[in-house]
Amino acid sequence: xxxxxxxxxxxxxxxxxxxxxxxxxxxxxxxxxxxxxxxxxxxxxxxxxxxxxxxxxxxxxxxxxxxxxxxxxxxxxxxxxxxxxxxxxxxxxxxxxxxxxxxxxxxxxxxxxxxxxxxxxxxxxxxxxxxxxxxxxxxxxxxxxxxxxxxxxxxxx
Amino acid sequence: xxxxxxxxxxxxxxxxxxxxxxxxxxxxxxxxxxxxxxxxxxxxxxxxxxxxxxxxxxxxxxxxxxxxxxxxxxxxxxxxxxxxxxxxxxxxxxxxxxxxxxxxxxxxxxxxxxxxxxxxxxxxxxxxxxxxxxxxxxxxxxxxxxxxxxxxxxxxxxxxxxxxxxxxxxxxxxxxxxxxxxxxxxxxxxxxxxxxxxxxxxxxxxxxxxxxxxxxxxxxxxxxxxxxxxxxxxxxxxxxxxxxxxxxxxxxxxxxxxxxxxxxxxxxxxxxxxxxxxxxxxxxxxxxxxxxxxxxxxxxxxxxxxxxxxxxxxxxxxxxxxxxxxxxxxxxxxxxxxxxxxxxxxxxxxxxxxxxxxxxxxxxxxxxxxxxxxxxxxxxxxxxxxxxxxxxxxxxxxxxxxxxxxxxxxxxxxxxxxxxxxxxxxxxxxxxxxxxxxxxxxxxxxxxxxxxxxxxxxxxxxxxxxxxxxxxxxxxxxxxxxxxxxxxxxxxxxxxxxxxxxxxxxxxxxxxxxxxxxxxxxxxxxxxxxxxxxxxxxxxxxxxxxxxxxxxxxxxxxxxxxxxxxxxxxxxxxxxxxxxxxxxxxxxxxxxxxxxxxxxxxxxxxxxxxxxxxxxxxxxxxxxxxxxxxxxxxxxxxxxxxxxxxxxxxxxxxxxxxxxxxxxxxxxxxxxxxxxxxxxxxxxxxxxxxxxxxxxxxxxxxxxxxxxxxxxxxxxxxxxxxxxxxxxxxxxxxxxxxx
Numbered sequence: 025x026x027x028x029x030x031x032x033x034x035x036x037x038x039x040x041x042x043x044x045x046x047x048x049x050x051x052x053x054x055x056x057x058x059x060x061x062x063x064x065x066x067x068x069x070x071x072x073x074x075x076x077x078x079x080x081x082x083x084x085x086x087x088x089x090x091x092x093x094x095x096x097x098x099x100x101x102x103x104x105x106x107x108x109x110x111x112x113x114x115x116x117x118x119x120x121x122x123x124x125x126x127x128x129x130x131x132x133x134x135x136x137x138x139x140x141x142x143x144x145x146x147x148x149x150x151x152x153x154x155x156x157x158x159x160x161x162x163x164x165x166x167x168x169x170x171x172x173x174x175x176x177x178x179x180x181x
Numbered sequence: 182x183x184x185x186x187x188x189x190x191x192x193x194x195x196x197x198x199x200x201x202x203x204x205x206x207x208x209x210x211x212x213x214x215x216x217x218x219x220x221x222x223x224x225x226x227x228x229x230x231x232x233x234x235x236x237x238x239x240x241x242x243x244x245x246x247x248x249x250x251x252x253x254x255x256x257x258x259x260x261x262x263x264x265x266x267x268x269x270x271x272x273x274x275x276x277x278x279x280x281x282x283x284x285x286x287x288x289x290x291x292x293x294x295x296x297x298x299x300x301x302x303x304x305x306x307x308x309x310x311x312x313x314x315x316x317x318x319x320x321x322x323x324x325x326x327x328x329x330x331x332x333x334x335x336x337x338x339x340x341x342x343x344x345x346x347x348x349x350x351x352x353x354x355x356x357x358x359x360x361x362x363x364x365x366x367x368x369x370x371x372x373x374x375x376x377x378x379x380x381x382x383x384x385x386x387x388x389x390x391x392x393x394x395x396x397x398x399x400x401x402x403x404x405x406x407x408x409x410x411x412x413x414x415x416x417x418x419x420x421x422x423x424x425x426x427x428x429x430x431x432x433x434x435x436x437x438x439x440x441x442x443x444x445x446x447x448x449x450x451x452x453x454x455x456x457x458x459x460x461x462x463x464x465x466x467x468x469x470x471x472x473x474x475x476x477x478x479x480x481x482x483x484x485x486x487x488x489x490x491x492x493x494x495x496x497x498x499x500x501x502x503x504x505x506x507x508x509x510x511x512x513x514x515x516x517x518x519x520x521x522x523x524x525x526x527x528x529x530x531x532x533x534x535x536x537x538x539x540x541x542x543x544x545x546x547x548x549x550x551x552x553x554x555x556x557x558x559x560x561x562x563x564x565x566x567x568x569x570x571x572x573x574x575x576x577x578x579x580x581x582x583x584x585x586x587x588x589x590x591x592x593x594x595x596x597x598x599x600x601x602x603x604x605x606x607x608x609x610x611x612x613x614x615x616x617x618x619x620x621x622x623x624x625x626x627x628x629x630x631x632x633x634x635x636x637x638x639x640x641x642x643x644x645x646x647x648x649x650x651x652x653x654x655x656x657x658x659x660x661x662x663x664x665x666x667x668x669x670x671x672x673x674x675x676x677x678x679x680x681x682x683x684x685x686x687x688x689x690x691x692x693x694x695x696x697x698x699x700x701x702x703x704x705x706x707x708x709x710x711x712x713x714x715x716x717x718x719x720x721x722x723x724x725x726x727x728x729x730x731x732x733x734x735x736x737x738x739x740x741x742x743x744x745x746x747x748x749x750x751x752x753x754x755x756x757x758x759x760x761x762x763x764x765x766x767x768x769x770x771x772x773x774x775x776x777x778x779x780x781x782x783x784x785x786x787x788x789x790x791x792x793x794x795x796x797x798x799x800x801x802x803x804x805x806x807x808x809x810x811x812x813x814x815x816x817x818x819x820x821x822x823x824x825x826x827x828x829x830x831x832x833x834x835x836x837x838x839x840x841x842x843x844x845x846x847x848x849x850x851x852x853x854x855x856x857x858x859x860x861x862x863x864x865x866x867x868x869x870x871x872x873x874x875x876x877x878x879x880x881x882x883x884x885x886x887x888x889x890x891x892x893x894x895x896x897x898x899x900x901x902x903x904x905x906x907x908x909x910x911x912x913x914x915x916x917x918x919x920x
Contacts, residue, residue: 041427041457048457052402057394058387060578062529063610064460067857070529098387105386113385117377117823120831121251122384123391123529123578151865155857157529157579158251159834160827161868 027087032100042088047071049087050097058098058126069154072127073097079134098126108174109133116167120158128154132168141172227349229312229357230305231283232262239346241273246284247294248550250580252886253824254294256378258302260820264371265306265364267330275379280552280572287553290585292787292884299881307361316351317343366879375823392548392575395535397603401430403596404459405448406468407616409851410691416469418449423466428458431600441655443558443587444693450596472850475691479848486688487624490645495684498667502680507639511630513719519708520911523845524620526697530578531613532589537603542569548577550585558587559594581698586618614860615852618695619845621647625708635720639680642670647694648687661687669702671740675783676731698835699890702786710782710895715908724781725764732757755790755815763792763813766872778904782896787884789816795896799906807897809870812889817880828885829873836893838862842913
């Protein structure tokens with residue numbers, strides 16, 4: 025089946041099975057490997073991307089369900105890799121192995137868009153679906169608040 | 182300046198202690214003249230050894246020879262090289278080593294990277310620095326002793342300076358010093374400075390290439406439909422059911438093989454044009470397995486086998502005094518049985534490997550913790566000379582011991598050989614949890630007798646579990662536990678008891694075992710720390726005060742016969758110091774409101790000393806939360822304080838996963854748990870407040886990746902007891918917690 029998709033701002037026509045999860049299209053066909061496979065069942069958050077700015081688990085999102093919604097992956101988050109959330113992640117040295125962090129970052133970006141100054145409880149709720157086996161959660165909590173500050177400063181300037 | 186010390190004592194010790202540790206000095210004494218001879222067209226880089234290359238244009242490349250899986254070791258090892266070389270950190274490039282014997286052991290397990298890397302790396306860098314200095318001395322006709330080095334330059338007293346790049350060609354002609362002279366610890370500029378990891382950019386932009394991200398021209402994909410047990414045999418499969426599916430390229434069986442560090446179960450391989458094709462075909466492929474004698478095997482049988490072994494006396498590994506006689510004298514005798522389950526590493530990146538097997542060569546890209554040995558295993562598998570095998574180490578999405586095994590690499594190699602194409606073979610989460618390698622379950626029987634003063638008179642510890650030696654040796658079974666596997670029980674004893682006995686019994690179980698972060702100390706420390714806490718309470722003593730009293734004056738104690746330098750004997754002073762500091766940071770003596778509790782655990786592993794205090798809150802409905810963890814560590818010199826802190830934070834969360842949730846169970850000859858819904862791990866909401874401190878030290882750095890993990894469960898369990906929630910003897914504590 026042919027699908028017209030908009031991925032990281034670019035229109036793309038792809039020919040694939042409608043039941044193929046977006047994750048595998050991104051990784052295997054389009055070489056956008058920043059989005060990770062962790063569980064294949066929407067349980068770990070490593071595959072999180074945005075559809076029209078909403079975080080979704082790409083491992084359980086069939087191509088046929090996407091429609092006209094714009095897809096954003098970690099690669100498309102910022103042209104220069106300097107999105108406030110990415111900067112905050114580096115400032116706090118969040119990643120250990122780093123495997124889950126694309127997903128954590130994508131969910132954080134979506135959270136801050138809706139809630140520019142989230143409470144600690146809101147952060148925990150927004151990221152509850154993400155697993156980090158290295159245990160970087162404490163730094164993630166700090167980095168989210170730092171990213172909120174960066175974003176606010178940017179908006180003011 | 183002091184000379185490099187010899188390593189012999191430590192190496193012998195670790196062999197005695199059962200650690201997989203062979204130190205090969207990776208010095209290439211002949212490299213410099215050879216490099217100089219071979220280069221014709223362009224000026225040669227200065228490569229005094231396998232770890233350092235300085236190009237004439239000034240580019241400095243440092244090689245991290247151990248695998249980076251999130252523990253920050255690539256950054257840490259490069260920092261050691263850079264500081265001893267006196268190069269500027271901002272200017273060096275750090276690259277990952279491929280698998281190659283010239284680096285010595287690359288097996289990144291058992292906390293060994295810094296412990297065994299410290300000396301050879303400092304020697305390598307100090308040698309290079311001395312050769313650069315000698316070259317400058319020759320150029321200036323000045324004595325080398327009058328010259329200094331800083332930020333990639335050699336400096337003369339009169340202010341002249343030459344960069345390492347300018348000196349590279351001349352330095353290559355200098356003799357490699359046989360005994361390089363190290364910098365003083367006080368002269369370190371980079372070591373001790375919090376330093377960001379080398380992969381931060383790649384990790385935050387999605388540009389890092391993990392094993393699962395590797396793509397090669399013409400590559401196809403593969404998954405395996407796996408036998409539920411290592412002993413299961415393939416009865417039948419219906420290839421026709423999936424061969425016609427679009428994109429399916431091949432379906433064929435793989436036999437089980439038992440090899441050192443690489444036992445693979447029987448499987449049916451499905452090769453396809455992409456991951457999704459393979460996954461769909463795997464779901465649709467009918468496969469029938471013969472489970473043989475284990476057809477009805479389940480968790481009840483695991484428990485019965487462990488209990489039966491615990492009721493036997495076992496092999497005595499260490500003893501003192503006369504436990505039987507002391508039992509008669511004891512005023513109180515406590516006997517407790519502790520249990521821990523099978524655990525899975527559950528690395529978030531499942532095992533995966535890309536293999537490209539040609540007629541007379543093979544190249545793989547793998548998230549391997551053990552590239553040197555993987556290379557040899559592939560060469561043996563394909564009957565190729567080792568020189569024809571290339572093992573590229575990718576970024577690793579979590580290792581925890583699982584990726585030190587070669588099974589997933591050999592599977593990819595076998596499939597690539599069969600289809601004649603590059604293949605990416607990946608495991609699903611279900612494969613990983615149900616068909617992988619596991620931390621052994623255990624029963625720990627503890628018996629403690631208290632004298633009239635309420636202090637331990639005798640201490641007996643009987644450890645029952647499956648040996649990891651079967652995995653290491655490739656044998657299907659071993660007769661008994663190795664001495665090294667009991668070392669955890671010995672080390673955590675941590676105080677002299679006149680009458681003591683440590684014994685063990687190996688139990689054969691039908692799942693493959695592997696070391697996992699924390700190794701056997703995970704269950705040994707759980708049992709002995711919980712037992713100590715209960716014994717202290719029974720004797721009317723505060724556990725912190727009793728620990729400190731029993732440790733006695735600061736001294737070094739030889740826990741078992743070894744030729745090890747006294748530097749590595751059990752140091753009661755270092756232990757006391759971390760306990761005192763942790764107690765102070767946790768306000769140990771301050772009263773707590775009802776329902777709250779504090780618990781202490783102490784531990785020595787990989788020569789590092791740790792004390793941990795957990796603070797918990799219990800609620801009337803039986804649920805509880807872990808509010809705070811205090812951890813004080815003495816691991817010698819802390820090379821990268823930020824990375825070291827991250828290791829402790831991560832260990833606390835890894836330990837909490839095991840304490841609160843981790844359990845692999847069996848029913849009908851299969852593993853029950855299939856994904857993170859029924860094998861839960863710690864999530865962000867489980868994260869306690871953490872207070873972490875390191876003891877300032879000038880000692881050789883010791884291990885940090887593992888030793889904090891085994892303290893988490895006992896600290897939490899002891900805190901629950903102090904909160905009035907009763908004592909717990911079995912992990913995980915699932916069910917105690919609010920959903």
